[in-house]
Amino acid sequence: MVGVKKKMVTLVSSDGVEFVVEKRVAEQSLFIKNALNEGGVEEKVMIPIPKVTSDTLSSVLEYCEKHASATEFQENEIEEWDKEYIEKADLDLLYYLLQASYSMSIMGLMELGAKKVASLIRGKSPQEIRELFNIKNDFTPEQEEEIRREMQWNYE
Amino acid sequence: MSVLPDELWFRILELGAGTSRLDYRDLCSLAISCRRLSQLSSDPALWSILLALDFPQSSSSPSTLPPKSAYKIRFERDKSRKVLLWRRAVLNVESQVAVSEKRLRDLESLMVKEMERLKTVGDELSNLERARHATVALNVWQPEVVRSSHMEIVGQCTVPIESRCSALKMEVKVCKQQIGVYKNALNEEKLRLCERKEKLTSLKYHPLQSYQTSNTDDKDNVKRKKLKQSKYSYWK
Numbered sequence: 001m002v003g004v005k006k007k008m009v010t011l012v013s014s015d016g017v018e019f020v021v022e023k024r025v026a027e028q029s030l031f032i033k034n035a036l037n038e039g040g041v042e043e044k045v046m047i048p049i050p051k052v053t054s055d056t057l058s059s060v061l062e063y064c065e066k067h068a069s070a071t072e073f074q075e076n077e078i079e080e081w082d083k084e085y086i087e088k089a090d091l092d093l094l095y096y097l098l099q100a101s102y103s104m105s106i107m108g109l110m111e112l113g114a115k116k117v118a119s120l121i122r123g124k125s126p127q128e129i130r131e132l133f134n135i136k137n138d139f140t141p142e143q144e145e146e147i148r149r150e151m152q153w154n155y156e
Numbered sequence: 157m158s159v160l161p162d163e164l165w166f167r168i169l170e171l172g173a174g175t176s177r178l179d180y181r182d183l184c185s186l187a188i189s190c191r192r193l194s195q196l197s198s199d200p201a202l203w204s205i206l207l208a209l210d211f212p213q214s215s216s217s218p219s220t221l222p223p224k225s226a227y228k229i230r231f232e233r234d235k236s237r238k239v240l241l242w243r244r245a246v247l248n249v250e251s252q253v254a255v256s257e258k259r260l261r262d263l264e265s266l267m268v269k270e271m272e273r274l275k276t277v278g279d280e281l282s283n284l285e286r287a288r289h290a291t292v293a294l295n296v297w298q299p300e301v302v303r304s305s306h307m308e309i310v311g312q313c314t315v316p317i318e319s320r321c322s323a324l325k326m327e328v329k330v331c332k333q334q335i336g337v338y339k340n341a342l343n344e345e346k347l348r349l350c351e352r353k354e355k356l357t358s359l360k361y362h363p364l365q366s367y368q369t370s371n372t373d374d375k376d377n378v379k380r381k382k383l384k385q386s387k388y389s390y391w392k
Contacts, residue, residue, distance in 0.1 A: 015348065018201075020280035022340050051291070095160070098160060098164055099160065102161065102164050110164070110167065111167075111171060114167045114168040114171045114172070115171050115172070115175060115177060117168045117172075118168055118169070118171060118172025118177040118178050118288040119174070119177050120171075121168075121172065121177075121178060121179060121182055121185075121186065122172075122177050122179075122182055123181075123182065124182070124185060125185055126185045126186075127189075129185055129186060129189045129193075134305060135189055135190045136190065137189065137190055137192070138190050138191050138192075139190070140195075144188065144210070147187060147188055147194060148188060151184040151187060151188060
């Protein structure tokens with residue numbers, strides 16, 4: 001964060017696309033921050049990001065860029081931005097963002113995504129939840145019957 | 157989505173419960189959807205969060221029960237309380253309906269009485285009118301037969317015609333006014349009865365939702381009753 005020449009880092013997505021970003025942006029990810037510290041290399045760092053495709057990574061970096069300069073904005077401005085950012089992500093992107101934020105250790109993004117998923121679950125029936133997340137019902141009919149009976153205390 | 161690591165799913169549920177995005181019902185829905193989510197959503201930590209959020213007063217006495225069972229017990233206790241409140245609300249509205257119905261019957265019989273009174277007054281008035289005409293007719297020349305019948309009518313009339321006439325006219329006016337008042341009251345009472353019956357059906361239709369509204373309704377009813385008393389007390 002010092003005022004000297006901006007240090008740049010190159011991130012490589014799982015499908016081989018290179019992203020050149022400021023170090024302070026990349027460091028929003030604890031995973032990258034640690035990698036940089038461990039490496040101790042000053043110039044021209046290349047960090048491969050496994051399991052994160054270029055599409056996802058560009059979206060992740062959009063988040064990192066905003067939050068790296070969070071001090072320039074009002075708190076509620078950032079909140080608004082977060083809201084819009086996660087609102088426009090479809091279910092697929094949401095899934096990849098969660099995966100990426102988890103593997104790259106970006107806690108803010110992970111929480112943002114997790115809250116969004118929780119909002120999606122809210123008020124849905126078991127069947128609707130299965131359909132939403134493409135979950136297979138792996139209970140046997142007897143087991144489902146049993147668990148339904150166990151849960152019926154809150155269903156009128 | 158289902159292939160997200162457990163930690164992430166747990167984080168979703170934890171954050172969801174902590175920020176009131178997910179409630180006990182959602183957790184139970186998740187539990188029914190598949191085995192993995194069943195296991196994840198039964199985590200004691202989640203139910204501790206819900207327990208603290210939904211029953212804050214119980215957190216002071218930590219129980220030895222697992223949080224999910226504790227939540228269930230608290231919930232059941234709360235549910236029976238809700239059911240009681242609901243029953244009370246239903247009884248309350250039912251008695252209001254009965255009051256309205258009785259009031260309607262009373263008003264109807266009062267109205268009938270008033271109509272009868274109007275009719276007798278009207279009869280007497282028309283008799284008097286005839287007598288008055290007869291007295292006027294006596295002042296002019298008439299054939300003897302007509303004159304004697306007029307004399308007879310006037311003779312039968314023992315009261316001073318003019319004053320009695322105006323008194324009766326007054327009474328007719330009062331009667332009509334009273335009937336108007338009863339009619340208004342009848343309509344109002346009918347509306348009120350409709351309202352109360354509607355409320356009763358809605359109460360009976362949503363047995364669990366009634367809990368939240370019953371409190372405010374109680375106040376409303378008291379107000380309405382008071383209003384009714386003050387508004388209509390001048391009839392009694």
